[in-house]
Amino acid sequence: MVYEKQVNGSIIALTNEGQYYLCDSSFDKIYPVSFQNLKHKFSKFYIGKRNDKWALMDCLGNMYSDFLYEKIIWFEGDLFLCYNVRGWVFINSKSNKVLGETFQTLISLKNGIATFQNQNEYVFVNGYLDILNRVKYTNEDVEFNGAGFAVVQFEDGRKGLLKMNGEWFAEPAILQTN
Numbered sequence: 001m002v003y004e005k006q007v008n009g010s011i012i013a014l015t016n017e018g019q020y021y022l023c024d025s026s027f028d029k030i031y032p033v034s035f036q037n038l039k040h041k042f043s044k045f046y047i048g049k050r051n052d053k054w055a056l057m058d059c060l061g062n063m064y065s066d067f068l069y070e071k072i073i074w075f076e077g078d079l080f081l082c083y084n085v086r087g088w089v090f091i092n093s094k095s096n097k098v099l100g101e102t103f104q105t106l107i108s109l110k111n112g113i114a115t116f117q118n119q120n121e122y123v124f125v126n127g128y129l130d131i132l133n134r135v136k137y138t139n140e141d142v143e144f145n146g147a148g149f150a151v152v153q154f155e156d157g158r159k160g161l162l163k164m165n166g167e168w169f170a171e172p173a174i175l176q177t178n
Contacts, residue, residue, distance in 0.1 A: 001016065003023070004040070005025075006059070009059075010025075010059040011023040012038050012039075012046075013027060020034060020035040020036070021034055021038070022059070030059070030060060031061040033050075035048040036049045036050055036052070037049040041074050044058050044059045046058070048067075053069060053084075054069045055067040055069070056072055056080055056093065058093065064080075064091055065082065068082075069082040069084050070083050075109065075114060077127055079091070081106065082098075083106070086102050087102040087103050088103040088105075089102050089103075090125075090129060103116035103123060105117040105118070107122070107164075108148075112126055112127045113125065113126055113132065113164075114126075115164055115165075121134060121136045121137070122134070122135045132165075136154075137152040137153055137154060138154060139151070139152065139153040148163060149161050149162065149164075152172070157174055159172060159175055160172030
């Protein structure tokens, strides 16, 4: 058996058969069922994979989700972003609940802000699950460039320069041409 010991005393054990177990420091199984894969994530959390889907759990074996997700990312504090075919959702490990709406595409996870794109809308969410801004646009070619700005256009013809954190670099206005 190969193992990886964590700071909190828990152990990820890999058997000769290729199965992963979450164990305590005495190699007693904390969670009785094996995993295809098991990874330590921020602080006391683990993500375990079974039937090619991931679930979130803590070092005591408490499960915070079912095995539903193709990807799980630590966001901030007790929040995790989880992705499946329906989109991205937040799991709050403190309250053991899936929170809020589903988002289609994760654009950025930077400086405590998650930037999502849902059809013709950008949604900016902070680590408290506050929606900082929602920007609905009409131009099809909108995307954030390497500097973290996107030109967005509205139905009324206004255009603005949007920053990756949801703030405006240049407020939406009608562009005057001579």
